[in-house]
Amino acid sequence: MHNLVWLIPTLPLAGFIFLGLLGKKLKNEKMIGAIGSATVGLAFVIAFLIFLELLSNPIDKPYIITLFTWISAGNFSLPIAYQVDQLSILYTLIITGVGFLIHVYSIGYMHGDRGFFRFFTYLNLFIFMMLNLVLASTFLLTFLGWEGVGLSSYLLIGFWYDRKFEGVRITWTGHAANKAFIMNRIGDFGFLIAMFLIFVQFNTLEYQELHSILSANPYFYQSAPLIIAITLLLFLAATGKSAQIPLAVWLPDAMAGPTPVSALIHAATMVTAGIFLVARNSLLFSLAPSTMMVIAIIGALTAFYAATIGTVQNGIKKVLAYSTVSQLGFMFAALGVGAYTAAVFHVMTHAFFKGLLFLGAGSVMHGMHDEENIKKMGGLKKYMPETYKTFYVASLAIAGIPFFSGFFSKDEILWLTFSNGSVVLWLILALSALMTAFYMFRLVNLVFHGSERFDHKHIHPHESPKTMTIPLIILAVLSAIGGFLGIPYALGFWFSHHPNFLEHFLEPIFKDANMILGFGGHHLAATEYILMIVSVGIALLGIWLAYKWYYYDQKWTSPRKIADSIKPIHKILWNKYFIDEIYFRAIVDPIITSSRSFFWKFVDLKIIDGIVNGLATITLELGERIRKIQTGFAQTYAIYMIAGAIVLLTWIIFSF
Amino acid sequence: MTPFILTLFLPLIGSIIILFLNKDNHKIIKYSTLFISILTFLISLILFFQFDSNNPNIQFYINQIWISSIDAGFRIGMDGMSMLLVMLTTFISPIAILSSFDSIHHRQKEYYFMILLLQFAMTGVFVAMDIFLFYIFWELILIPMYFIIGIWGGKNKLYATVKFFLFTIVGSLFMLVGVIWLANYAGNNILGTGFTTDFIKIRDVASQIPFDNQVWLFWAFAVSFFIKVPLFPLHTWLPDAHTEAPTPGSVILAGILLKMGTYGLIRFNLELFTQASINFAPLISWFAVIGIIYGALVAAVQVDIKRLVAYSSVSHLGFVVLGIFSMTALGIQGAIIQMVNHGLSTGMLFLLVGMIYERRHTREIAEYGGIARIMPVYATFFAIAMFSSVGLPGLNGFVGEYMTLIGAFTSPILNNWAFGIVAALGVIFAAVYLLWMYQRVFFGTNDNPANHHLTDLTKREWTMLVPLVLFIVWIGVYPSTFTNYSENSTRKLINTIEKQKFNRVPFPEIEAMQSDTLNNISKQIEK
DSSP, X not given: OGGGGGHHHHHHHHHHHHHHHHHHHHOOHHHHHHHHHHHHHHHHHHHHHHHHHHHHSOOSSOEEEEEEEEEEETXXXXXXXXXXXXHHHHHHHHHHHHHHHHHHHHHHHTTTOTTHHHHHHHHHHHHHHHHHHHHBSXXXXXHXXXXXXXXXXXXXXXSSTTSEEEETTEEEHHHHHHHHHHHHHHHHHHHHHHHHHHHHHHSOXXXXXXXXXXXXXXXXXXXXXXXXXXXXXXXXXXXXXXXXXXXXXXXXXXXXXXXXXXXXXXXXXXXXXXHHHHHHTHHHHHTOHHHHHHHHHHXXXXXXXXXXXXXXXXXXXXXXXXXXXXXXXXXXXXXXXXXXXXXXXXXXXXXXXXXXXXXXXXXXXXXXXXXXXXXXXXXXXXXXXXXXXXXXXXXXXXXXXXXXXXXXXXXXXXXXXIIIIOHHHHHHHHHHHHHHHHHHHHHHHHHHSSOOOSOTTTOOOOOOOHHHHHHHHHHHHHHHHGGGGGOOHHHHGGGTOOSOHHHHHHHHHHHHHHHHHTOOSOOOOHHHHHHHXXXXXXXXXXXXXXXXXXXXXXXXXXXXXXXXXXXXXXXXXXXXXXXXXXXXXXXXXHHHHIIIXXXXXXXXXXXXXXXXXXXXXXXXXXXXXXXXXXXXXXXXXXXXXXXXXXXXXXXXXXXX | OOHHHHHHHHHHXXXXXHHTSOTTOHHHHHHHHHHHHHHHHHHHHHHHHHSOTTOOSOEEEEEEEEEGGGTXXXXXXXXXXXXXXHHHHHHHHHHHHXXXXXXXXXXXHHXXXXXXXXXXXXXXXXXXXXXXXXXXXXXXXXXXXXXXXXXXXXXXXXXXXXXXXXXXXXXXXXXXXXXXXXXXXXXXXXIOSOOOOBHHHHHHHGGGSOHHHHHHHHHHHHHHHHHHTTOTTSOTHHXXXXXXXXXXXXXXXXXXXXXXXXXXXXXXXXXXXXXXXXXXXXXXXXXXXXXXXXXXXXXXXXXXXXXXXXXXXXXXXXXXXXXXXXXXXHHXXXXXHHHHHHHXXXXXXXXXXXXXXXXXXXXXXXXXXXXXXXXXXXXXXXXXXXXXXXXXXXXXXHHHHHHHHHHHHHOTTTOOHHHHHHHHHHHHHHHHHHHHHHHHXXXXXXXXXXXXXXOOOOHHHXXXXXXXXHXXXXXXXXXXXXXXXXXXXXXXXXXXXXXXXXXXXXXXXXXXXXXXXXXXXXXXXXX
């Protein structure tokens, strides 16, 4: 079955080509939607069959399926080849599974849009690129996918290119698209350089080969400066794609795209590519402890920073976007302490509940005439019961209420940052988790509960069509029970279900890295139970605060009072720490100004052209002067001749 | 006549035919020009399939003595690099000619005569295997190009023409001195058979030219090539020439003419003055790298779309020069494919700019906005050309950029990562200037009343763009079709370089083939 892996990306590629060329002529929304969804659905089926094969026949080394040579010259040769192993298949399942649901949802959501076929064309392109990213057996093919998802993200953020969108120096959605692409390119620069260094050092760009070289002699490479440089550069790439400090600011603006895009690309799949990149190279990263520390710190700080912003924003998608940044921070913190499985586990549960939250938000906006401001909503529970219920489930999951999926993955991250990392790290993440629970239920209360604050004349809230609610329900089920794939040891122990499924499944991928990090079997610790209780307490506290402030008090007196009493801080949070402004003033503006007034207007036009034009002028002047010698009078020429003869004679006489 | 001779001479024959046509019958003039260039392309395709890409040597070699007193000959032939660039020429020319139908409205007979003459001269540059003949073709290009910009150009055409002419002629004079000196030195001092301009003879003994002389010869040729490329800081003729030239002029200028400079660098500087090239590689690579960043930064702040694309050429050609002077197989192969890529993507960008110019008669970015809504097909083609130029993997630009960068990184001659790292920064900036322009032109709402009635692409415009897109994707996905052609001639060059620098032969199998074919060639010469 695994030999058919090439079909998985080829199907959405075929969809992309077909819809791109003929979609406009098809005109039939149902047909377009069906084709777009079917390619992804079929890809999921194949991926699932390969998954079953891996289950029944576990492998230690990946299958490599080579298609053809891509780039070659001299002694350099690089194939297009796919790598089938537990990690790539798990990611493929998430991408095609959640992707399929979101495709189906989009049939309803994009109904009547003049760019309907264009939307599905881009979505299929995205799936194709994302599958290349995760299935690649070489860095370079991953890079193709990496840039390709950036392209699809660009196209989809700017999908409604003539719509306004508000942001720092952003007036159109296209500005947001540009910002996303360019910030990602900064990260890609890191990816490129990392690849060059890997090639220079190891003479290969294939994951498996690199892994063999490293695992043959790991301690030789441990903490080598080059390894640290490579991993830091790869991490730079990851901060771009996965919106971490310092390249986090593009993701909230990426919400300019249609909501299914936010769900699929900017929550469930593409933004987790950074985690994939680290997980794929777990051995390499484990050999660079300093990089791991940087990753843990950046991840925790991002989790905290984004959560603080999320507590004060009023746009439903804005809150979810910051929540995504924050949750990605959790995953990086996990990677940083070597908890690879926990990070990948959270990628999966996050894809379920955050995908669901965005789709829920889309459903709300769909029924609310594209209103985004949660202050202008309220009481929607009775108009959209399905959306409400599913949204609630997802909120419980992300807040970390026991037995919902998010609980298991988040709890594992918290526990491992404590046990493998430090108390400070844990504390930062725990506070972020508190805020997560708070802002999510602030959202729930402001959107679905309380008084109806919207304009009844223009807005008639209604539940969304079946194509939209069915994906919501499926994702809600997954958000509720998906966590049981990775029950923590401390709980699984009681069900004699250990090690958990996911850990067992991914074991071949991470075993070398774990060996380097010195992680062995689990041991039961009382602290783990205590921490688990603490984190549940935290979640409940956040939810309780949200209810107290936004449910039981419809005037929101407490939050208003607090915001007033800490005005400067509120201002900073409201303006997202002014990071956009700082970037523009400190980096963008100086570059633009110096390019214009120094490089172009001065160096090009004054100096270089000045010299050339100056030479031309001098030649002309010289010609002008010399021309005067030629008077045309024979007498003058006679004088010149005599003068010349005298000079010559003098020179001849004196030189002897 | 062989296909090779036809590929070279058919455009010349065509241009002479045009001279005899009635100057008022525009239709016949236009279509016969187009027919000739398409026919040339088809014939060159035969050549493309006849070419033996395993053979690293010069193929289809023709040697005809012309001026025996200076042993100047009509010597033409092709190796892999020539083959690719000749194909680029025969491919781009019909497209440029087709685009002339929309953009050239007066003095058509003269125009089509000039453009065919230009095609003849360009092909000649890429196939000449005699330095005197090369020089003649090189100079011949100036004449049609001068008139194309000067007669059919834009508002500021006179300034642009004079600037273009002066820059180029200054370079050419240096080269002329170099040609004479080289022919004399190699002929009299090394071979002892008297003055000769035979490229192959000179090449085989070039390594015996003392280093001090090589340095002078290197610069005599290089200055001319650097101006043509153009390499920073000799680039300022380019934005003016590009902006003022009519659309087909810009397409040919960007698509083919600039490659003559980079071609010359490989053919003459690297092959003949290898030691001097090794010596100056780091210095020149710095200029290339500065050009990459500088061109991108200046492109970002342009207000005229065409000028922006022109500056982007400075940046892109920087990659080519960097690849060449990395003096590695990857770098040079990357440079060669990047020459083709730049011809396709920048040529396409100029075509696209010309299409909107024909409709609105302005190229100011600020005049546009929201065009995507009324010209969706145009916007799509523009996006493809843009992302090809940005170097998006999967499209052609990436392949070339990546190979030159990795070549620069692994180069034992540059031996410094800084070149690759700084050049890779250009990848970020390329996204900045192109995307920024794109969003100002295409995104937002269509507010300018002058743009309300723009029409989307015509069938003829489709016809020009589709073949370009085809190759943009082809090279992006499966570049081997093309890189294979120049692979072995590049390996041979690398052997020459590494033999002189490190005293090693990295590709011995090529060396074996070389001696065999050399015998054949010398047999041919004897005949």
